[in-house]
Amino acid sequence: MTENIESFIKRDDTAKEMVKFAEELAKDIVRDVSTSQIRNAYGTVKKLEMLSSFSDKSLRELLLLKPKLAYARGRSQRKETFKKLEDALGSAIDAVDVNQPETFKRFCNFFEAILAYHKANGGK
Template identity: 40%
Template sequence: MSNPRSERPTGDHLASELAPQQTLQLIITENTTESTQELIKVAETIGRHLARHVTTSQIRNIFGTVRAIEQDVKMSDDDEQLPLHVQRELQMLRPKLAYQYGRVQGRDDAPDKAAIGALTKILSDAIRLVGADTRRFRNFVDFFEAILAYHRRYGGRTN
């Protein structure tokens, strides 16, 4: 007889199911038809899963910061490096994501905690892949925006 609790995935495990590292790398680092198709497919899968377990305000809190950072990059060419202050702001999203994860009560394998943990891991890994590359940053913004859109499409929780 197995314990159903022990079979529930944690955020890290769920992240690797929703957005395997190789797929995430394709989405963030490439600018091809294939990478765009993967972005849409993976964002829909993530958004659908998050809709049941993550509130809109939890996602929008982070996305609002990304939009503010994006304003500093708007006029940059894709082949330019991100300004240092933008790189810093982007990297500082990782602790902000960790804070959001820490605020969710319960065990690491509880569905709501695992979902926010998966989002934290996926976005943190994507941020690492961006580095100082402006084009990669734009791919990251597109990916995050698509996740948010699908979260809404699938009836994302409002509280």
């Protein structure tokens, strides 16, 4: 799984696989992870996306999303299901390279796809 997620972020030719993976993940977590839990993390990502450039400071903020996800898992009723989301996003965050800003853009696309499919599958 980690290798697939890394390729979604590092390579430009994996969009089709990334979308399929995001759809399957969203279906897996839709019953046990709320939209607001996902949106809390997504809000941080959108703030970073709106900056004019992706920098070391931006990468630091992105990396700090990992403990926030761990905290959200700790508060979650279904920890094992939330862990799937946490692991996928954690692997994607690890693949982002500050020297390759397009990797951050692909990360944003991946996260957005998860959120969209979660909502499309009835996420509340």
